[in-house]
Amino acid sequence: MQLSGGNQQKIVLAKWIIKGAKLLLLDEPSRGLDIGAKADLYRLVEQLAADGAAVIVASSELDELYAACDTIWIFHEGRNIARFDPATTDQDTILKHQLLGEQHHD
Structure with a gap:
């Protein structure tokens, strides 16, 4: 079974969340994602930061930076x-x- 890009991204983030990561570096995290998956990703980043994690997002997309940072x-x-x-x-x-x-x- 093939997972969509958005679901693959969610699984990668979930692995680090489960491990209790307090610092996440996301490099171009929404590349290849559809609009819905991007919105889910931004909500997750916001929740992680609210829960005390430091999240660094490196992106060439200014809209992404406005949504996530x-x-x-x-x-x-x-x-x-x-x-x-x-x-x-x-x-x-x-x-x-x-x-x-x-x-x-x-």
Whole structure:
């Protein structure tokens, strides 16, 4: 039996949750997922954080970062150049700093 991409992602996360992981690094976690599976993933990330886990999401999709993160960090050549609160910063501002490599910290 083949599992969908969303179900595969859920199983991988469930394994770490069962083991009691307090730090999760999710690299492009929604790649290949449908809209419903993405929403499930974001709810799970939110619940994990609410339960005290530290969750780091690395993504090239700005919409994903807005859905899953309470802080957005931009790195350029291995250095943190910007930090934003997605609740108070529009996507155009973040894209500008990302594309131009400009430093900014809230």
